[in-house]
Amino acid sequence: MSNNQIQLFDTKSRKLQIVESSDGKSLRIYSCGPTVYRDAHVGNMRTFLLGDLITRLAKHSGYQVKFIQNITDVGHMSEDFVEDKILAQAKAEAKDPYEVAKFYESRFHQDLKSLNINAADLYPKASGCIPLMHDLIKKLIDTDHAYVGSDNCVYFSAQSYQGYGAISGNRLDALKPGHNFEYTEGGAKKFHADWALWKAAAGRTQMIWDSPWGPGFPGWHIECSAMSLHYLDEFVDIHLGGIDLRFPHHENERAQSNSSINNEAVALWVHGEHLLFEGRKMAKSTGNVVLVSDLISKHLDPLSLRLCFLENRYRSQMDLSWDSLKAAHLLIQRWRDKTATWAKDKSLDKKQAQGFIDEISADFSADLDTPRALQKLRSIEKAQTLSDGVKYEIFKCVDDLFGLDLLKPSLGKGELTSDAQSLFDQRQIARNKGDFTESDRLRGLLLKVGVVVRDSKDGQSWEWLI
Ligand SMILES: [Zn+2]
Structure with missing residues (x-):
């Protein structure tokens, strides 16, 4: 436990902000989770690691944490994709869409485990939260923030929310009509930047639900508002996601949530940057997709991926390569061998060790300066002025922040x-x-x-x- 104040960069205010528990009891954290129609690649894992680093640090600093991450298993439509991704994959695999979602959800949990990413307190699924979304949509209609279009879809009225654009800097008057916002709606929307909260089934037969507006399915953005407000008791201290979710997903979520509670619903918006692999964007279309299972099949410790991520600030774009993964694999092995040797020295200057442990915690607390914290570990490893017992104590205590299993036997001995x-x-x-x-x-x-x-x-x- 340390007394560091944790600072994180808030995308909305564009400043470092001190993390605080708004109810004085626990830190309420929400992270946008995966859409479970395929395996999450290592770029997605970088974003998911962000939630783990923050929750580990918060717990290390003495906070109680309540961490929720959603599973999108229905209705995810992006701007360039007009077909439901899960239904499309179910068709391709000739399977029931729920089976597809269940399969990839379990793979997602396996990947998290491989990377020592601690489980969230709850993983609510979109398909299990339809009544929550209905309640929220009804509330937004009643307060004139949403309306039923001529196509029986329910739309959020972007102009009804004055603060639109604060996260992304996109102003409504600058968003051009004609931009493909989510759906081709055939003129049912009142304003080009309005978005669907509920989509009418319109011929779709799978993954649809009855609603006060007829059978249909939810839009993607309403899912995160409904779940974060419900499960975190109407306020989020830290909201996480990849930088690509900043607009429109988080902008729309903020408009919905704030309109619902008539107040700011999120204290800090924290975004993780993109990952390149061997200098290229990771994308299925270019065949440049690397999965956690690819590392395992090359006999690389999956935690080498975690170490590579820690070598970079979460807010910087980073370029991952097989060479850096191999180097990280060897470093983890070397540190595990050393801790096994250092453990034999039972002499310990606790105060001296604590000084280094506090310095490393302070690096994490400074907007997750993990590269600096790793640099400290390297110096401690080499320091001739420190006893083996002190080195062991430091590595043992900071591993709850790094999550590299530094006390495990090295892999070659597996x-x-x-x-x-x-x-x-x-x-x-x-x-x-x-x-x-x-x-x-x-x-x-x-x-x-x-x-x-x-x-x-x-x-x-x-x-x-x-
Ligand atoms: Zn989300």
């Missing part, structure tokens, strides 16, 4: 897959018999599955090829 273990055992038998031709053949086979074998006077040993 387990082989059963196939590789069998080849490794056969090679031992060949060596015992002096059959070096067979031993070399088996070494080649092991190399093909990513295992490097070394021989020494103590026998054969192995490590992953990375």
Whole structure:
């Protein structure tokens, strides 16, 4: 526990702001979650890590945290995509859309686990919160912030909310008519920048619900307003998401939520920047998509991805590469080996260790200056003036912020897959018999599955090829 004030950059005020619990009890955090129609790529994981870093830091600093992340499993329509993504994927996979959503949701949770991203307190699903959305839409209609269009869709009236544009800097009078806002609505909207809160089914037969305005399905933005207001008791201390959600998603969410409670609903808007991979934008269309499972199949510790993210400020665009992932993998291994050695020294100057722990917490509290915090770890590792016991204590205590499992045995000492273990055992038998031709053949086979074998006077040993 430390007494650092946590500062984060607020996109709306464009300033660093001190994080505060508005009810004096807990810090209420909301993060936009995945749309579960495909695997989240490592760029998405960078945004999801942001929520984990902030909740870890808040807990380390003594806060109670209530953290909610939604799962979009229906109705997500973006500006350039007029078909529901989950229904389109269900069609492509010839599966029930709920099955598709369930499958990718479970993969999402697996990926979070691989990256040591602690689970949120709750993951409400859009499909499970339809009544909440109906209630909010009714309230917005009753207060003249929304209206039913001639196409039986319900639209939010952008002009009814005076503060529109504060997050993104987009002013309503500057938004040009003709820009494809979410849907082609055939003239049912009163103003070009209005957006749909509820879409009439209009021939769609799956993933639709009855409503006071006829059968249909919710728009994407209303989902986050309904869930954040409901689950966090009508106020959000920190609202998180990727920078691409700043407009229109967060701008629209803010207009809806603020109109509903007649007040500012979110204290801080925090956005994570984009990720490039090998210098290029990550996009399915260009084939440049990397998943957490791709790292695992290359025998890279998935936490090497976490370490690479920590090497960069969350607000800077970063360029990830296989080389940086490999370097991070080796660094994690080296630190784990060292902590295992340092643990043997039982002498400890607690006060000295605490000084370094506080400095590292302060780096995290300064708008998540994780590169500086990592630089401190590197200096501590090399410092000749610090005892092994002190180094162990520091690494042990700050790992709840970094989340790199620094006290685990290093990976090379982990387990082989059963196939590789069998080849490794056969090679031992060949060596015992002096059959070096067979031993070399088996070494080649092991190399093909990513295992490097070394021989020494103590026998054969192995490590992953990375
Ligand atoms: Zn959202």
